[in-house]
Amino acid sequence: MGALNDIIEGIQRAFHPSPLQIALVVAAAALLVAGFTAYYLLEKSRQRRVEHRHAAETYRALRDRHHLTPSEEDLVERMALCLKTPEKKYLLLSNQGLFNACAHRLIREGEIPEAGVAALRVKLGFFGEGPDISPTSTASIPNGSAVVLRYRGNAYRGRVLEPQTSSLRLRVDFGKQPAVFFPGSPVDLVYQNRRGTFTFRTSVQKQERLFLFLAHSEEVQRAQRREHYRRKVNLPVFIKATGSEDRPQKSRFIDLGGGGASLQNPGAQFRKGDEIDLSFHPDSEDRLSLTAHVVRTSHAGNVLHVDFGHLRESVRDRIYRVLFDKRSSPT
Numbered sequence: 001m002g003a004l005n006d007i008i009e010g011i012q013r014a015f016h017p018s019p020l021q022i023a024l025v026v027a028a029a030a031l032l033v034a035g036f037t038a039y040y041l042l043e044k045s046r047q048r049r050v051e052h053r054h055a056a057e058t059y060r061a062l063r064d065r066h067h068l069t070p071s072e073e074d075l076v077e078r079m080a081l082c083l084k085t086p087e088k089k090y091l092l093l094s095n096q097g098l099f100n101a102c103a104h105r106l107i108r109e110g111e112i113p114e115a116g117v118a119a120l121r122v123k124l125g126f127f128g129e130g131p132d133i134s135p136t137s138t139a140s141i142p143n144g145s146a147v148v149l150r151y152r153g154n155a156y157r158g159r160v161l162e163p164q165t166s167s168l169r170l171r172v173d174f175g176k177q178p179a180v181f182f183p184g185s186p187v188d189l190v191y192q193n194r195r196g197t198f199t200f201r202t203s204v205q206k207q208e209r210l211f212l213f214l215a216h217s218e219e220v221q222r223a224q225r226r227e228h229y230r231r232k233v234n235l236p237v238f239i240k241a242t243g244s245e246d247r248p249q250k251s252r253f254i255d256l257g258g259g260g261a262s263l264q265n266p267g268a269q270f271r272k273g274d275e276i277d278l279s280f281h282p283d284s285e286d287r288l289s290l291t292a293h294v295v296r297t298s299h300a301g302n303v304l305h306v307d308f309g310h311l312r313e314s315v316r317d318r319i320y321r322v323l324f325d326k327r328s329s330p331t
Contacts (some may be wrong), residue, residue, distance in 0.1 A: 052087055059090035064122055066093065068272045075116050079106060096126045107218055118216030119165040127163055134195045137218045138168045138202060141191050148320050149212075150188035151181060157317050158189075158212065167213040173317075174210070175239060181207045187214060192258075211257055230257025231323045235280060237263055242275040243290055253280070258316045260292070260307045268301035270294055277307065288318060 013019045063073065080089035092099050099121070106112045118139050121127060127139040135141055141160050149156045149172065156179065158170040168189075181187070181204045189200045199221045205213040233256045238248035254262040261278075270276060274294045281287055292306035311319075 038169060055087050055090055059093070062090055062093040068120075068123070071116070072120050072123070075120060077114055079103065082106060093124055096124075099124070099126055103218065104136070114218045115166075115216060117218055122163050122165045122216075123237055133193075134189060135198055135220060136195070136215070137220070138189065138200050138216045139163050141168075145191060145193075149188040150190065151179070151185070154179065155320060155323065157320070161211075163216075164213075166216075168202070168216055170212045170214065171210055172212050181212055183207075189214065189217075216290065230255055230260070233322070235322070237278055237280040239263070239270075239279075240277050241270070242277050248277070248279060252302065256319065258308075258311070260295075260305070260323065262303055262305050265297060265302050265304045268297075270297075270304055271301075272296050276304075278306075288315065 016079050018047045018113055051053055053203075060127055068076070076089055076091065076092055079092055079099075080086040082105055083089065083091070083104045092102060096121070103112070103121075107114055107117060118137055121137055121139045127141075128152045133140075143160055143162050145160045147158045147160060147170065149158050149170070154177070157173040157176075159173075161169040161171060163169065183204050183206055187204055191200070201219065201221075202214045202217040202219040207213070233253050235253045235256065237251050237253050239251045240246050240248040250265040251289055252262045252264050254264065263278075272294055276294060277289065277294050278292055279287055279289045290308060290311070292308050295307050296305045297303060298305065
């Protein structure tokens with residue numbers, strides 16, 4: 001029995017360790033956890049240093065590639081404050097979407113100058129966005145794009161040239177009415193693409209004969225989402241069925257655009273699907289005649305909504321001139 005009791009007591013002691021044994025086990029476990037924690041923190045710190053070094057090297061490479069000036073670097077530093085990780089400021093020099101988001105936020109808050117942002121945008125090559133992208137700046141308007149300038153009640157057609165860091169350059173078509181654009185004068189620039197019509201308020205820097213230099217603008221307003229700009233007007237127009245020998249009837253435009261119009265329907269005689277001939281004087285030039293397709297009617301058939309189809313750019317230019325002429329505004 002004595003031997004058996006010794007065995008039982010040994011088993012009990014194994015399952016009921018002494019306080020010293022418990023302390024040693026806890027200490028060992030604590031050392032193990034501390035070791036893993038220290039390793040994790042050291043490794044994380046090492047990775048952070050590697051990432052910071054990579055970010056700094058990438059930024060320096062991009063900075064040197066784009067030849068940034070100290071003032072431009074200061075601008076990037078301020079823009080980087082809107083990033084979750086400001087040390088990754090190199091992303092602002094390589095990611096156009098991120099650049100746009102930070103720039104517009106800080107411009108609205110008055111933290112950074114608009115002109116500096118536009119100049120940096122051009123230097124980084126963040127311009128010339130395609131026809132399916134909404135422009136974010138005058139620097140974003142693709143080279144060669146057609147634009148309309150609204151200046152002192154008149155409209156002029158222009159063509160965008162290769163941008164400069166300090167200026168938006170245009171070649172302006174003055175037609176038969178040469179104009180002088182005085183430095184500092186405000187100008188509204190209207191640009192269209194497949195996403196809609198966009199307006200920039202800018203100012204004249206200088207004029208060299210047919211070439212105009214405007215200040216860049218980062219503030220854009222979407223005028224309309226339709227493909228061609230349209231505006232309410234109050235202009236007489238003569239209308240008749242295409243191919244008819246009838247005398248054209250007098251009507252009036254309600255609104256007019258580069259792709260279509262709304263106008264009064266004389267005697268409510270025209271219907272959806274009709275082809276009609278329109279004749280009017282959009283400006284001081286010769287009478288303009290074109291064919292339109294009635295896409296629908298409204299107001300009990302008293303208003304026609306028509307589509308011009310494919311117009312020549314010269315014809316569309318004449319229409320745009322009248323749209324930006326104050327004399328054509330509805331009374």
